[in-house]
Amino acid sequence: MSLDRTVKPFPKDEINFSLPAVESLKSNDGLQIFMAHKDNLPLIQFNLVVNAGSKLDPEGKKGLSNLVAMTIDEGAGNYNSLQLSDQFEILGTSFNVSADDDLITFSIKTLKENFKRSFDLLKSIINSPHFDVKDFEREKRKVLVRLLQIKDDPEEIADILYEKLIFGGSNPYAYSTLGNDKNLNNIEVSSVNTFYKENFFPKNSALFIAGDFNREEIIQHANSLFENQNDKKTGNFAIDSTEQKETRIYLFHKPDAAQSEIRIGHISDKRNENDYYSKLLMNNILGGQFSSRINLNLREKKGYTYGAFSRFNYYKDAGYFYVSTSVGTENTVNAVKEILFELKEIQNGAKKEELAFSKSSIVRRFPSNFETNKQITSNLISKYVFSLPDDYFNNYIDKIENVNLGDINIAAKENISVDNLVILIVGDKNKIANELSQLQLGNICEVNEFGEIIEE
Amino acid sequence: MNHLDLAYKKYMLKNGLEVILHQNKNLPLAAVNIWYKVGSANEVKDKTGLAHLFEHMMFQGSQNVPKEMHFRFIQEAGGTLNGSTTLDRTNYYEKVPSNFLEMILWLESDRMGYLLPALDQEKLNNQKDVVSNERLERYDNQPYGLAWEIIITNLFPKNHPYSWPTIGFMNDIKGYTLEDVKSFFSKYYSPSNATLTVAGDFDESETTELIEKYFSEISPYNNIHRPDSNSPQLNEIKTITHEDNVQLERIYLAWITDKAYANDDAVMDVLGDILAGSKNSRLYKNLVFEKEIAQDVSAFQFSGKLTGMFMIVATAKPNVKLDELKSEIMREIEKIAKEKVDSNELLKSKNGIKANFISSLQHVDGIADQLNSYNFFVGKPNYFSEDLKRYEIIEEETISKTAEKYLTKPYLELRIIPKENPAATGQEK
Numbered sequence: 109m110s111l112d113r114t115v116k117p118f119p120k121d122e123i124n125f126s127l128p129a130v131e132s133l134k135s136n137d138g139l140q141i142f143m144a145h146k147d148n149l150p151l152i153q154f155n156l157v158v159n160a161g162s163k164l165d166p167e168g169k170k171g172l173s174n175l176v177a178m179t180i181d182e183g184a185g186n187y188n189s190l191q192l193s194d195q196f197e198i199l200g201t202s203f204n205v206s207a208d209d210d211l212i213t214f215s216i217k218t219l220k221e222n223f224k225r226s227f228d229l230l231k232s233i234i235n236s237p238h239f240d241v242k243d244f245e246r247e248k249r250k251v252l253v254r255l256l257q258i259k260d261d262p263e264e265i266a267d268i269l270y271e272k273l274i275f276g277g278s279n280p281y282a283y284s285t286l287g288n289d290k291n292l293n294n295i296e297v298s299s300v301n302t303f304y305k306e307n308f309f310p311k312n313s314a315l316f317i318a319g320d321f322n323r324e325e326i327i328q329h330a331n332s333l334f335e336n337q338n339d340k341k342t343g344n345f346a347i348d349s350t351e352q353k354e355t356r357i358y359l360f361h362k363p364d365a366a367q368s369e370i371r372i373g374h375i376s377d378k379r380n381e382n383d384y385y386s387k388l389l390m391n392n393i394l395g396g397q398f399s400s401r402i403n404l405n406l407r408e409k410k411g412y413t414y415g416a417f418s419r420f421n422y423y424k425d426a427g428y429f430y431v432s433t434s435v436g437t438e439n440t441v442n443a444v445k446e447i448l449f450e451l452k453e454i455q456n457g458a459k460k461e462e463l464a465f466s467k468s469s470i471v472r473r474f475p476s477n478f479e480t481n482k483q484i485t486s487n488l489i490s491k492y493v494f495s496l497p498d499d500y501f502n503n504y505i506d507k508i509e510n511v512n513l514g515d516i517n518i519a520a521k522e523n524i525s526v527d528n529l530v531i532l533i534v535g536d537k538n539k540i541a542n543e544l545s546q547l548q549l550g551n552i553c554e555v556n557e558f559g560e561i562i563e564e
Numbered sequence: 565m566n567h568l569d570l571a572y573k574k575y576m577l578k579n580g581l582e583v584i585l586h587q588n589k590n591l592p593l594a595a596v597n598i599w600y601k602v603g604s605a606n607e608v609k610d611k612t613g614l615a616h617l618f619e620h621m622m623f624q625g626s627q628n629v630p631k632e633m634h635f636r637f638i639q640e641a642g643g644t645l646n647g648s649t650t651l652d653r654t655n656y657y658e659k660v661p662s663n664f665l666e667m668i669l670w671l672e673s674d675r676m677g678y679l680l681p682a683l684d685q686e687k688l689n690n691q692k693d694v695v696s697n698e699r700l701e702r703y704d705n706q707p708y709g710l711a712w713e714i715i716i717t718n719l720f721p722k723n724h725p726y727s728w729p730t731i732g733f734m735n736d737i738k739g740y741t742l743e744d745v746k747s748f749f750s751k752y753y754s755p756s757n758a759t760l761t762v763a764g765d766f767d768e769s770e771t772t773e774l775i776e777k778y779f780s781e782i783s784p785y786n787n788i789h790r791p792d793s794n795s796p797q798l799n800e801i802k803t804i805t806h807e808d809n810v811q812l813e814r815i816y817l818a819w820i821t822d823k824a825y826a827n828d829d830a831v832m833d834v835l836g837d838i839l840a841g842s843k844n845s846r847l848y849k850n851l852v853f854e855k856e857i858a859q860d861v862s863a864f865q866f867s868g869k870l871t872g873m874f875m876i877v878a879t880a881k882p883n884v885k886l887d888e889l890k891s892e893i894m895r896e897i898e899k900i901a902k903e904k905v906d907s908n909e910l911l912k913s914k915n916g917i918k919a920n921f922i923s924s925l926q927h928v929d930g931i932a933d934q935l936n937s938y939n940f941f942v943g944k945p946n947y948f949s950e951d952l953k954r955y956e957i958i959e960e961e962t963i964s965k966t967a968e969k970y971l972t973k974p975y976l977e978l979r980i981i982p983k984e985n986p987a988a989t990g991q992e993k
Contacts, residue, residue, distance in 0.1 A: 110781070111777060111778070111781060113627070113628040113670070113674060113678070114628050116637060116667060116670065117666040117667045117669075117670050119641070119661075119663040119664050119666075119667065120663040120666070121663060122663065123592035123661050123662055123663050124592060125591070125592050125661075148590050149567060149922060149923075149925055149926060150567070150922065151922060151923060151926070189843065189853075190843055190844040190849065190853070191844075193842055193843035193844050194842075194844050194908070194912065197842050197844075197912035197915070197916060198908065198911060198912050198915060199915065200915030200916050200917075200918055200919035200920075201919070202916075202919070217919075217923060218919070219918075219919050219922065246853070246856060249856065249881075250859065253812070253859045253881055253882065254859070256811045256812065256882065257707075257811060257812060257859070257879075259811055260707035260809060260810050260811055261706070261707055262705060363809075364809060365705060366700045366704045366705040367697070367700045367701055367705045397639060398635050398639065399632065399635050399636045399639050404632065407694055408631075408632060408690065408694075409690075410693075411689070411690045411691075411692075411693025411694050411697070412693070412697070413694070413697050413701075414694060414697045414698040414701050414702075434697075434700075434701045434705075435697065436696070436697055436700060465636070465639075465640050468640045468641070468642065469639045469640055469641075469642055470642070471642065472640075472641055472642020472643075472660075472661050472664075473642035473643070473644070474642065475591055475592060475593060475642075475661060476591070476593055476642070476644070476659060476661075478591070479590075479591060479593070479926060479927055479928070480926040480927060481926065
């Protein structure tokens with residue numbers, strides 16, 4: 109009997125997926141702890157996050173938080189920088205610390221048998237970093253050279269510049285975590301020490317653990333993680349974002365660029381539980397994945413690009429919406445037109461099938477977000493950063509399912525603008541400026557790497 | 565309990581399709597992973613990049629799957645999917661909730677057996693554009709993006725199967741015809757040239773039946789060309805300088821070494837660790853930490869079915885001469901080739917490797933790909949423990965002996981330097 113291939117096979121019965129049980133509690137000194145036990149492999153992932161990201165960098169010292177993260181593991185307790193690195197290596201433990209806009213995150217992956225020794229090393233880094241001036245100066249020079257290297261990479265230029273343009277001026281999120289040359293030269297090891305003392309304390313931090321751990325042991329360790337019992341936040345932090353009132357096109361000239369990096373978007377609300385789900389689904393229809401409208405149009409239909417996507421980018425205290433792609437220089441203006449077309453088109457709403465597709469793809473993908481320990485801790489970190497409800501993961505699927513077509517249309521109308529856009533193009537000005545001005549979308553300004561207008 | 569001992573079942577369909585099944589019930593997920601034994605090494609002059617082009621054409625629908633629906637069906641099921649191309653093979657893979665396994669088998673078998681009837685000029689033109697853009701984005705418009713291509717085209721002898729880039733040369737990409745694509749498919753995508761691995765939460769007998777149902781009717785064909793296996797040599801030192809839109813100079817040193825899973829392959833991995841795998845590794849400590857003449861340094865073994873290479877890459881700090889970097893690198897090589905390494909240096913590398921083995925078992929899709937990889941290279945899907953053993957048995961003396969064996973031979977040196985008169989004047993009005 110020959111097989112009928114024309115019919116797509118139906119799925120078997122629904123799967124049974126149960127979320128890993130998450131326990132959250134507080135240590136004696138106020139450190140929040142989130143634990144998810146999983147014992148299929150003898151591994152433990154733990155992350156310590158400190159609310160000490162680059163948004164707290166003081167004026168004139170942009171790049172400070174990142175330097176704290178880079179220097180804090182350059183020697184601690186009884187070990188100098190190289191010895192400390194050896195201590196982790198000999199355990200086969202991977203250790204990493206990095207800063208982003210909101211947090212400094214310590215990320216450690218260890219075999220179960222080496223958990224205690226790995227945790228003790230973290231404890232030593234948290235409580236007795238050396239902040240030796242020699243190490244600090246070396247790390248600072250590394251960042252300065254890194255800034256120089258970024259000038260080579262159109263994608264990185266675009267990403268950094270876009271946040272500058274979209275947040276504008278004095279908004280703390282406008283600055284790259286790496287800082288800039290001028291500011292870095294103002295930062296001394298004493299600033300690092302002060303920033304560390306002001307921010308590294310239990311009530312300003314949270315610990316996340318996934319894997320095959322012993323609960324009592326974790327609580328005991330967590331209770332003694334911090335020596336600093338400070339409990340007041342001293343850094344001040346205010347968001348001052350200026351709403352864009354018209355569309356502006358910014359051009360960063362990259363001579364001889366083979367492609368143009370394009371970013372199109374605008375400021376949007378910060379993450380909030382009320383409209384998060386309708387925005388997520390709407391964006392999924394618009395440009396959130398491969399089969400979304402923007403990629404199907406720009407890549408699969410027009411062949412302008414290797415990929416084009418849109419997203420709502422959320423920080424703890426701010427958010428923005430943007431479309432990003434990289435296209436052959438000759439298709440720059442065409443690609444901008446098509447993106448604008450899609451932004452307009454979504455204002456007319458979505459189709460029933462599109463919503464059904466997006467729901468299905470998000471709901472059914474849910475279990476695979478909990479496969480590795482690292483995925484689990486990173487899910488828990490978002491829950492913490494955005495202060496999501498305790499039952500967030502339990503209700504996630506219902507909340508997605510409850511979104512209807514009307515909600516999608518409202519989400520598009522309220523959250524996607526076609527009039528007040530920030531458009532950034534990093535590419536060869538000589539090959540695109542003329543054609544771009546014929547679009548008559550708004551003023552075209554040439555900007556330098558600091559987002560300063562050099563020619564209007 | 566030995567976590568690295570993975571139970572599996574391996575068998576072959578009548579048409580030659582090899583099947584590997586591995587049960588893992590941690591989550592209700594199933595991973596499907598197919599390796600076609602075709603990579604860029606199977607290509608010929610003027611038609612480079614065809615194996616990679618298939619990594620695109622295979623997502624353009626097949627006789628019973630309309631264009632765009634391959635992606636859509638899988639994303640609708642909450643699945644993830646992709647493919648990748650190397651010198652030796654191309655893989656296609658999906659991870660879905662396990663109740664969608666049958667749909668994946670339908671999709672994979674449809675494009676294995678019935679891709680050509682759905683192939684047309686329009687799809688080809690579109691994907692040629694996409695691949696050209698991929699090449700621009702990932703190589704031509706990337707700082708140092710052409711380094712790899714320059715290295716392999718010069719390290720391996722002319723016409724050696726590894727001497728062109730997997731993405732293909734731009735002119736070749738632009739020139740593919742429908743005939744090229746069809747004839748390439750008819751050479752390499754036979755079920756008898758592929759291995760299908762399913763890993764995850766599924767019922768074994770039911771899945772065996774489904775695989776039979778969807779794949780067994782696909783006819784095999786046998787005109788498969790395999791690239792010659794040989795061990796190329798570099799007879800003299802080669803030096804190349806390439807100008808690029810970069811701020812910092814970078815040096816690449818490449819030696820021809822041993823092929824994947826051969827005796828010296830694992831030793832060279834460990835050598836890479838000892839030289840540049842951590843803060844206290846020899847080159848990192850010397851160049852980046854102490855002398856601060858380099859911004860970064862890396863050292864690694866890269867190996868395929870036919871041969872392998874060892875590479876050291878270092879980026880100079882501003883105003884540092886590449887000659888200075890090179891002489892420090894050469895001094896460290898000389899030293900490690902002469903003197904036994906410290907027992908701690910070796911132990912750090914071994915422990916890191918062991919932890920990574922365990923950690924890699926967290927993803928069911930990673931497991932599926934690894935089973936296929938072991939099967940392809942050594943013929944044993946459950947090779948995890950033996951693979952780890954390759955590293956565990958390495959002794960201190962072996963490192964220096966192996967370093968001497970390869971790294972004192974002629975090498976290829978590539979220097980990427982900033983363009984002399986960059987168009988980047990930034991002055992034009």
